[in-house]
Amino acid sequence: MASDLSLSTRVIVINGLLFAAGTAVLALSPATVSSQPVLSESVVLLVGLAVMIVANSVLVRRALRPLERLRHQLTSAASAAPEERVAVPASGVTRPVSVAVNDLLERIDDAQRASAAAALAAQESERSRIAQELHDGVGQSLTAVLLELKLLSESAPSPSLDRVRDGVRASLDEVRSVARTLRPHVLEDLGLRSALAALTQDLFGSTRTHVRRGIMPGLPDLPADVELVVFRVAQEALTNVARHAEATTVELSLGMVGREIELRVTDDGHGLPRGAEGTGLRGMRERAALVGGRIDVARRDGGGTVAALRVPVAAP
Ligand SMILES: Nc1ncnc2c1ncn2[C@@H]1O[C@H](COP(=O)(O)OP(=O)(O)O)[C@@H](O)[C@H]1O
Ligand SMILES: [Mg+2]
Known part of the structure; x- marks a missing residue:
């Protein structure tokens, strides 16, 4: 059956073929039905009916399978990551629906x-x-x-x-x-490096937390919006260390990994609680997404927390 027939046409065709087959069997086979069907005739009728019902359900279910698959995909798309899309089949009744759903998700x-x-x-x-x-x-x-x-x-x-x-x-x-x-005035005036230095001094200048900064030399010039995102993410991650971690050492590093700029804030505190979520973590994720980057905040093996931001940038 042509795969681009509409769903109702498919079901009508399947039923029509089965009715035709039943009629042909009745017309061409030696089977007869008396006006008062005897037992043997009833058995033949019942078997014929059962065969038609089973054949009908198998064929209709097969015709509806793409729809069932799409329903599954839609259910998981609702809870999937933002960039996730439903698979678009090469042809078939669900193709236009899948395309429309993807447009809508976009x-x-x-x-x-x-x-x-x-x-x-x-x-x-x-x-x-x-x-x-x-x-x-x-x-x-x-x-x-x-x-x-x-x-x-x-x-x-x-x-x-x-x-x-x-x-x-x-x-x-x-x-x-x-x-x-x-x-972050300093960000505009003196650049990211000084802004990050000022940040660590402001946050940890009066505490006993030991701060280590490792900023890779020769970083490419970053667009202003990426610099601001790096700064704000560093600010939130360091503030979280100061507020929640009870760390003795915090390490901030900024460098290139492949074609991505990577900011890491690592502490040796008591670690991110399971399922921790707040406006700070959400804000970091939203900011990262704005410049096509992503952030991962997790417990670190051996204690403490690591927040890692990666943003793709043009090569230097
Ligand atoms: N470096 C960290 N060490 C330990 N716990 C942390 C750290 N960063 C975040 N958390 C936990 O994650 C939670 C959510 O953080 P966040 O979204 O920034 O909200 P807030 O800082 O306003 O509480 C915090 O309440 C805290 O329990
Ligand atoms: Mg916070």
Whole structure:
């Protein structure tokens, strides 16, 4: 049977052929049916009926098998990874349905990517605005107070004035550090390497966690959006180490693996709990996906956690 017949036509053809076969057997065989069927005739009729029912169910089930296969694929597509698609058969009734389903999945993925990108862009611009306000508002006022205090202590030196000055200076540092976390100025001004260094200093400067940084020399110039993703992922991974890991050592490395840039944040803390999931991990995944990369956060053999980001980049 031609495989591109519509499903209803197939079923009609199968039934028609079976009816024709039954009729032909009745017409051509010596079998007869009396108006009051005797036992032997009833047996022949029942066997004939059973043969037709079995043949019908086998043939119809075979005709519907592609549909059944597609149903299975659709069920698993609903829970599959975003890039997953249903298999498109070379021909047959389910081909147009499979193609349409894949188009739909593509459109859903596009819409999800666009909305994640919009959410992250809105977040970046809001952070940037707050950073600006902190820098230009509180930061400037504290700087002005600090200058006043300096003049005061020059004209009338006193230990308590020095203590006040130290306090104001510490607050100013804190405001600058928060502004830097909100908007990685250094990223634009000094590049990724310095931004990552500032990040580890901000997060672990006052703790006993030992930080090791290994940034491969001669890395290719990365597009600004990839740099921002690397920075934000490093920021979240390091913040997680500071908040959850209770690690004694954290290692940050950035290098090329083949044609991909790889960021790894490894700690020797107590390890990621099973099934851990939060806005931080989700955010890292979404950011990675925006630049065609992926992130893997897992328990490390021998204790601790490793977060690895890979993003494909053009060769240097
Ligand atoms: N480096 C790590 N070491 C141990 N546990 C971690 C680490 N990173 C993440 N986790 C666990 O994973 C959970 C989810 O992390 P995340 O999505 O960043 O959310 P949040 O940091 O807001 O709790 C955390 O609550 C924590 O239990
Ligand atoms: Mg977190």
